[in-house]
Amino acid sequence: SQQGEEDPQALSIQEGENATMNCSYKTSINNLQWYRQNSGRGLVHLILIRSNEREKHSGRLRVTLDTSKKSSSLLITASRAADTASYFCATAESSGGGADGLTFGKGTHLIIQP
Amino acid sequence: GAVVSQHPSRVICKSGTSVKIECRSLDFQATTMFWYRQFPKQSLMLMATSNEGSKATYEQGVEKDKFLINHASLTLSTLTVTSAHPEDSSFYICSARDYEGANTEAFFGQGTRLTVV
Numbered sequence: 383s384q385q386g387e388e389d390p391q392a393l394s395i396q397e398g399e400n401a402t403m404n405c406s407y408k409t410s411i412n413n414l415q416w417y418r419q420n421s422g423r424g425l426v427h428l429i430l431i432r433s434n435e436r437e438k439h440s441g442r443l444r445v446t447l448d449t450s451k452k453s454s455s456l457l458i459t460a461s462r463a464a465d466t467a468s469y470f471c472a473t474a475e476s477s478g479g480g481a482d483g484l485t486f487g488k489g490t491h492l493i494i495q496p
Numbered sequence: 497g498a499v500v501s502q503h504p505s506r507v508i509c510k511s512g513t514s515v516k517i518e519c520r521s522l523d524f525q526a527t528t529m530f531w532y533r534q535f536p537k538q539s540l541m542l543m544a545t546s547n548e549g550s551k552a553t554y555e556q557g558v559e560k561d562k563f564l565i566n567h568a569s570l571t572l573s574t575l576t577v578t579s580a581h582p583e584d585s586s587f588y589i590c591s592a593r594d595y596e597g598a599n600t601e602a603f604f605g606q607g608t609r610l611t612v613v
Binding site: 415417422423424425426427430470472482483484485486487488489 | 538540542601603605
Protein backbone atom coordinates (compact mmCIF):
# COMPACT_ATOMS: atom_id res chain seq x y z
CA SER A 383 0.00 0.00 0.00
CA GLN A 384 1.17 3.53 -0.69
CA GLN A 385 2.43 5.04 2.49
CA GLY A 386 4.95 7.67 1.59
CA GLU A 387 3.55 11.10 1.05
CA GLU A 388 5.71 13.84 -0.33
CA ASP A 389 5.08 17.50 -0.16
CA PRO A 390 5.00 19.66 -2.02
CA GLN A 391 3.70 17.76 -5.03
CA ALA A 392 5.27 20.36 -7.29
CA LEU A 393 8.00 22.90 -6.66
CA SER A 394 9.39 25.55 -8.98
CA ILE A 395 12.43 27.58 -7.94
CA GLN A 396 15.16 29.67 -9.50
CA GLU A 397 18.52 28.16 -10.34
CA GLY A 398 20.90 28.56 -7.44
CA GLU A 399 18.22 28.41 -4.77
CA ASN A 400 17.79 25.53 -2.37
CA ALA A 401 14.97 23.03 -2.78
CA THR A 402 13.42 21.19 0.13
CA MET A 403 11.08 18.24 -0.20
CA ASN A 404 9.40 16.37 2.60
CA CYS A 405 8.18 12.83 2.97
CA SER A 406 6.01 11.16 5.58
CA TYR A 407 5.42 7.48 6.13
CA LYS A 408 3.29 5.29 8.36
CA THR A 409 5.01 2.07 9.38
CA SER A 410 8.25 1.13 11.08
CA ILE A 411 11.11 1.12 8.63
CA ASN A 412 14.61 -0.25 8.17
CA ASN A 413 15.61 2.59 5.95
CA LEU A 414 14.33 5.37 3.75
CA GLN A 415 15.65 6.06 0.29
CA TRP A 416 15.36 8.98 -2.09
CA TYR A 417 15.25 8.53 -5.84
CA ARG A 418 15.20 10.85 -8.81
CA GLN A 419 13.33 10.16 -12.01
CA ASN A 420 13.70 12.17 -15.17
CA SER A 421 10.64 12.26 -17.35
CA GLY A 422 9.80 8.83 -18.74
CA ARG A 423 12.96 7.20 -17.50
CA GLY A 424 14.13 4.83 -14.79
CA LEU A 425 15.00 5.69 -11.24
CA VAL A 426 18.33 6.97 -10.04
CA HIS A 427 19.20 6.20 -6.45
CA LEU A 428 20.25 9.31 -4.55
CA ILE A 429 20.73 8.40 -0.94
CA LEU A 430 19.78 5.83 1.69
CA ILE A 431 19.36 6.71 5.33
CA ARG A 432 19.00 4.00 7.94
CA SER A 433 16.47 4.13 10.72
CA ASN A 434 19.18 4.76 13.31
CA GLU A 435 20.59 7.72 11.40
CA ARG A 436 19.29 11.26 11.67
CA GLU A 437 21.11 13.06 8.90
CA LYS A 438 23.14 12.17 5.86
CA HIS A 439 24.97 14.18 3.22
CA SER A 440 26.00 13.40 -0.31
CA GLY A 441 27.39 16.24 -2.39
CA ARG A 442 24.65 18.88 -2.67
CA LEU A 443 22.12 16.58 -1.05
CA ARG A 444 21.18 16.55 2.59
CA VAL A 445 18.66 14.10 3.97
CA THR A 446 17.18 14.07 7.44
CA LEU A 447 15.14 11.39 9.11
CA ASP A 448 12.90 11.79 12.13
CA THR A 449 11.55 8.38 13.08
CA SER A 450 9.48 9.81 15.94
CA LYS A 451 7.55 11.90 13.42
CA LYS A 452 7.90 9.33 10.65
CA SER A 453 9.17 11.95 8.29
CA SER A 454 12.17 12.74 6.13
CA SER A 455 13.36 15.71 4.16
CA LEU A 456 15.57 16.06 1.11
CA LEU A 457 17.44 19.30 0.62
CA ILE A 458 19.16 20.10 -2.64
CA THR A 459 21.46 23.07 -2.30
CA ALA A 460 22.55 25.43 -5.06
CA SER A 461 20.06 23.93 -7.50
CA ARG A 462 20.87 23.53 -11.18
CA ALA A 463 18.68 23.21 -14.24
CA ALA A 464 19.75 19.55 -14.48
CA ASP A 465 18.09 18.91 -11.10
CA THR A 466 14.70 19.27 -12.78
CA ALA A 467 13.04 15.89 -12.22
CA SER A 468 10.59 14.04 -10.02
CA TYR A 469 11.85 13.00 -6.61
CA PHE A 470 10.46 10.07 -4.68
CA CYS A 471 11.01 8.79 -1.20
CA ALA A 472 10.72 5.06 -0.67
CA THR A 473 10.67 3.04 2.50
CA ALA A 474 11.73 -0.48 3.31
CA GLU A 475 9.57 -1.78 6.13
CA SER A 476 11.30 -3.29 9.12
CA SER A 477 8.99 -6.31 9.13
CA GLY A 478 10.21 -7.37 5.72
CA GLY A 479 13.75 -8.35 6.65
CA GLY A 480 14.97 -6.97 3.35
CA ALA A 481 12.83 -9.24 1.24
CA ASP A 482 10.01 -6.79 0.60
CA GLY A 483 9.73 -4.28 -2.16
CA LEU A 484 9.86 -0.56 -1.52
CA THR A 485 6.85 1.59 -0.83
CA PHE A 486 7.03 4.81 -2.79
CA GLY A 487 5.62 8.19 -2.05
CA LYS A 488 3.68 10.16 -4.60
CA GLY A 489 6.69 12.24 -5.52
CA THR A 490 7.61 15.89 -5.85
CA HIS A 491 8.03 17.33 -9.30
CA LEU A 492 10.86 19.84 -9.10
CA ILE A 493 11.39 22.46 -11.78
CA ILE A 494 14.51 24.60 -11.74
CA GLN A 495 14.04 27.83 -13.67
CA PRO A 496 17.24 29.01 -15.39
CA GLY B 497 27.25 0.57 -8.44
CA ALA B 498 25.35 -2.54 -9.41
CA VAL B 499 23.55 -2.53 -12.74
CA VAL B 500 20.11 -3.81 -13.57
CA SER B 501 19.25 -4.04 -17.24
CA GLN B 502 15.69 -4.09 -18.45
CA HIS B 503 14.60 -4.93 -21.97
CA PRO B 504 12.87 -3.73 -24.05
CA SER B 505 12.81 -0.06 -23.18
CA ARG B 506 9.59 0.45 -25.07
CA VAL B 507 7.14 -1.79 -26.85
CA ILE B 508 3.93 -1.32 -28.76
CA CYS B 509 1.65 -4.30 -29.12
CA LYS B 510 -1.82 -5.09 -30.32
CA SER B 511 -4.68 -5.80 -27.98
CA GLY B 512 -4.87 -9.48 -27.11
CA THR B 513 -1.21 -10.25 -27.59
CA SER B 514 1.34 -11.01 -24.89
CA VAL B 515 4.49 -9.08 -24.10
CA LYS B 516 7.55 -10.28 -22.21
CA ILE B 517 9.81 -7.91 -20.30
CA GLU B 518 13.22 -9.02 -19.09
CA CYS B 519 15.09 -7.82 -16.04
CA ARG B 520 18.71 -8.81 -15.57
CA SER B 521 21.16 -8.11 -12.80
CA LEU B 522 24.44 -7.68 -14.66
CA ASP B 523 27.12 -7.86 -12.04
CA PHE B 524 25.48 -9.40 -9.02
CA GLN B 525 23.12 -12.19 -8.12
CA ALA B 526 19.63 -11.33 -7.00
CA THR B 527 17.56 -13.95 -5.25
CA THR B 528 14.73 -11.45 -5.18
CA MET B 529 13.62 -8.98 -7.81
CA PHE B 530 10.68 -6.63 -7.72
CA TRP B 531 8.28 -5.44 -10.40
CA TYR B 532 6.64 -2.03 -10.26
CA ARG B 533 4.12 -0.25 -12.39
CA GLN B 534 3.85 3.49 -12.91
CA PHE B 535 1.01 5.34 -14.57
CA PRO B 536 1.66 8.79 -16.07
CA LYS B 537 2.45 11.42 -13.46
CA GLN B 538 1.93 8.95 -10.66
CA SER B 539 4.16 7.06 -8.29
CA LEU B 540 5.48 3.53 -8.52
CA MET B 541 3.29 0.75 -7.23
CA LEU B 542 4.77 -2.59 -6.31
CA MET B 543 3.15 -5.33 -8.35
CA ALA B 544 4.97 -8.43 -7.27
CA THR B 545 8.08 -9.86 -5.69
CA SER B 546 9.92 -12.35 -7.83
CA ASN B 547 11.76 -15.11 -5.99
CA GLU B 548 14.37 -17.25 -7.69
CA GLY B 549 13.22 -20.84 -7.91
CA SER B 550 9.81 -20.28 -6.40
CA LYS B 551 6.49 -18.63 -7.12
CA ALA B 552 6.19 -14.89 -7.18
CA THR B 553 4.33 -13.03 -4.47
CA TYR B 554 1.72 -10.66 -5.85
CA GLU B 555 0.38 -7.51 -4.23
CA GLN B 556 -3.30 -7.22 -3.57
CA GLY B 557 -5.25 -6.41 -6.67
CA VAL B 558 -2.62 -7.65 -9.11
CA GLU B 559 -3.81 -10.57 -11.23
CA LYS B 560 -1.20 -13.32 -11.23
CA ASP B 561 -2.63 -14.91 -14.35
CA LYS B 562 -2.43 -11.60 -16.14
CA PHE B 563 1.10 -10.74 -15.10
CA LEU B 564 3.19 -13.90 -15.26
CA ILE B 565 6.51 -13.76 -13.49
CA ASN B 566 9.35 -16.20 -13.95
CA HIS B 567 12.61 -16.01 -12.02
CA ALA B 568 14.53 -18.96 -13.38
CA SER B 569 18.03 -17.85 -12.48
CA LEU B 570 19.80 -15.60 -10.02
CA THR B 571 20.27 -12.93 -12.66
CA LEU B 572 17.05 -12.97 -14.67
CA SER B 573 13.40 -12.32 -13.96
CA THR B 574 10.75 -11.93 -16.62
CA LEU B 575 7.33 -10.33 -16.54
CA THR B 576 4.84 -11.38 -19.20
CA VAL B 577 1.75 -9.28 -19.71
CA THR B 578 -0.74 -11.74 -21.14
CA SER B 579 -3.64 -10.84 -23.40
CA ALA B 580 -2.74 -7.19 -23.13
CA HIS B 581 -5.41 -4.52 -23.23
CA PRO B 582 -5.10 -0.74 -23.60
CA GLU B 583 -5.54 -0.30 -19.84
CA ASP B 584 -2.32 -2.29 -19.36
CA SER B 585 -0.43 0.52 -21.07
CA SER B 586 1.99 1.77 -18.45
CA PHE B 587 5.62 2.10 -17.44
CA TYR B 588 6.95 -1.11 -15.89
CA ILE B 589 10.14 -1.04 -13.82
CA CYS B 590 12.05 -3.83 -12.16
CA SER B 591 14.52 -3.63 -9.33
CA ALA B 592 16.89 -5.91 -7.50
CA ARG B 593 18.93 -5.72 -4.36
CA ASP B 594 22.53 -6.78 -4.00
CA TYR B 595 21.94 -8.28 -0.61
CA GLU B 596 24.10 -7.38 2.33
CA GLY B 597 21.15 -7.40 4.65
CA ALA B 598 18.05 -5.28 4.85
CA ASN B 599 19.80 -1.92 4.61
CA THR B 600 20.93 -1.94 1.04
CA GLU B 601 19.87 0.21 -1.85
CA ALA B 602 17.71 -1.19 -4.58
CA PHE B 603 18.93 -0.88 -8.15
CA PHE B 604 16.38 -0.18 -10.82
CA GLY B 605 16.19 -1.05 -14.46
CA GLN B 606 15.63 1.60 -17.08
CA GLY B 607 11.94 0.75 -17.30
CA THR B 608 9.74 -0.49 -20.14
CA ARG B 609 7.07 1.70 -21.62
CA LEU B 610 4.27 -0.54 -22.84
CA THR B 611 1.64 0.80 -25.19
CA VAL B 612 -1.24 -1.47 -26.13
CA VAL B 613 -3.16 -0.40 -29.20
